[in-house]
Amino acid sequence: MNILRIINEELKKLEATKTYKYEVPLQSPQGGVVKVNGRKLIMLASNNYLGLSNHPVVKKAAIQGIKKYGYGVASVRFICGTQDIHLELEKKISKFIGTEDTILFSSCFAANEGFFASLTNEKLGFENYKDVIYSDRLNHASIIDGQRLCRPETTDKKIYNHADMNDLERLLAEDMDKNYRFKIIATDGVFSMEGDLAPLNEIVDLAKKYNAFVFVDDSHAVGVCGETGRGTPEAKGVFGKIDILTGTLGKAIGGAAGGYISGKKDMIKYLRQKSRPYTFSNSLPPAIIFGAMAAFDLLMKDKSIVKRLHKNTFYFRNEIKKLGFKIIEGEHPIVPIMLGEASIAQDMSNALMKAGVYIKGLWFPVVPKGEARLRAQISAALSKKDIDNALDAFERVGKKMKVI
Numbered sequence: 001m002n003i004l005r006i007i008n009e010e011l012k013k014l015e016a017t018k019t020y021k022y023e024v025p026l027q028s029p030q031g032g033v034v035k036v037n038g039r040k041l042i043m044l045a046s047n048n049y050l051g052l053s054n055h056p057v058v059k060k061a062a063i064q065g066i067k068k069y070g071y072g073v074a075s076v077r078f079i080c081g082t083q084d085i086h087l088e089l090e091k092k093i094s095k096f097i098g099t100e101d102t103i104l105f106s107s108c109f110a111a112n113e114g115f116f117a118s119l120t121n122e123k124l125g126f127e128n129y130k131d132v133i134y135s136d137r138l139n140h141a142s143i144i145d146g147q148r149l150c151r152p153e154t155t156d157k158k159i160y161n162h163a164d165m166n167d168l169e170r171l172l173a174e175d176m177d178k179n180y181r182f183k184i185i186a187t188d189g190v191f192s193m194e195g196d197l198a199p200l201n202e203i204v205d206l207a208k209k210y211n212a213f214v215f216v217d218d219s220h221a222v223g224v225c226g227e228t229g230r231g232t233p234e235a236k237g238v239f240g241k242i243d244i245l246t247g248t249l250g251k252a253i254g255g256a257a258g259g260y261i262s263g264k265k266d267m268i269k270y271l272r273q274k275s276r277p278y279t280f281s282n283s284l285p286p287a288i289i290f291g292a293m294a295a296f297d298l299l300m301k302d303k304s305i306v307k308r309l310h311k312n313t314f315y316f317r318n319e320i321k322k323l324g325f326k327i328i329e330g331e332h333p334i335v336p337i338m339l340g341e342a343s344i345a346q347d348m349s350n351a352l353m354k355a356g357v358y359i360k361g362l363w364f365p366v367v368p369k370g371e372a373r374l375r376a377q378i379s380a381a382l383s384k385k386d387i388d389n390a391l392d393a394f395e396r397v398g399k400k401m402k403v404i
């Protein structure tokens, strides 16, 4: 078999079905306004929710990190890759999100990959056992892959309909009499295609009722949701009540890299021993540790950054609706603008790009057929004028295409 010939067929298929992912190189730092092909574009597609990706305080801290602790550590954590600053950042994250302890990973993808199997694939004194994971249908790829590493002989995986608490309870009730060792409910805090928040208050209640354990990936929520940006648990009134929180430092918290798992002290101690992407992969570099610490410090000191994000989000959501666009209602800076047919979303994102707005469209198979959309992501980095200019472009393009 000729591998290259076969994969080339697949690549052609991706192009033909318009699912090929093209990369557009930025010629500037990430920000409210970026440069592409020599032109300035208003950025509505990044996860730079707080505008910290190019913040002077964060950049200065990262440079300090290199100056004081070097470029790299050239080791995993337990050999010689733990500097005092790694422990300091872990403490800071725990304090910010209200947990006992935190373990850092090179990414949240790695954190999620390293969580489930570290529990389910270990006997822990049980000769015969079975665990079960209940997973939201729209969970992030890294949660799905993390669960794929669990051995099917010892782990049952059950998918509940998106944010459907009746469906989740139906599954939990069915399993009442089965003798599962661990029951884990796994959900994103915020879902990236819809911008909706998981009903964590109800999930916590169900978990209590059925003696399950709650895992929440708060990547799109840490620094974003809740009055002080402490995430979905803050927004849903269950701060401090989630068993396991994972998250990324690659979105609101500076947008560079890094992820974490946070929870009870002994759980984190255990993960340091058993989680394979932690044990067998390099430690985060000092620049990132310092940058992330500066980002958390900024967030805790200066409440206006999160406030500005919420204000910008509220403003954009209202104004885009006033123009006549249909959006998925909510409170998150992810604002899906519903267009229906994939071709409309494709044409409209191209037209907006020409009109000075950087935005991405999503269509089948990423979202269901007939639910093609543009996904706007609002940021504290945007000025009121940037948002108004973007809205003007939406109005012009929308009218021309007869969408509004």
Ligand SMILES: *Cc1c(COP(=O)(O)O)cnc(C)c1O
Pocket: 106, 107, 108, 109, 110, 140, 142, 188, 192, 217, 218, 219, 220, 247, 248, 249, 250, 257, 258, 259
């Ligand atoms: C972005 C994201 C990740 C991946 O985070 P990285 O740190 O970039 O690996 C994981 N889970 C969710 C829900 C995300 O949105």
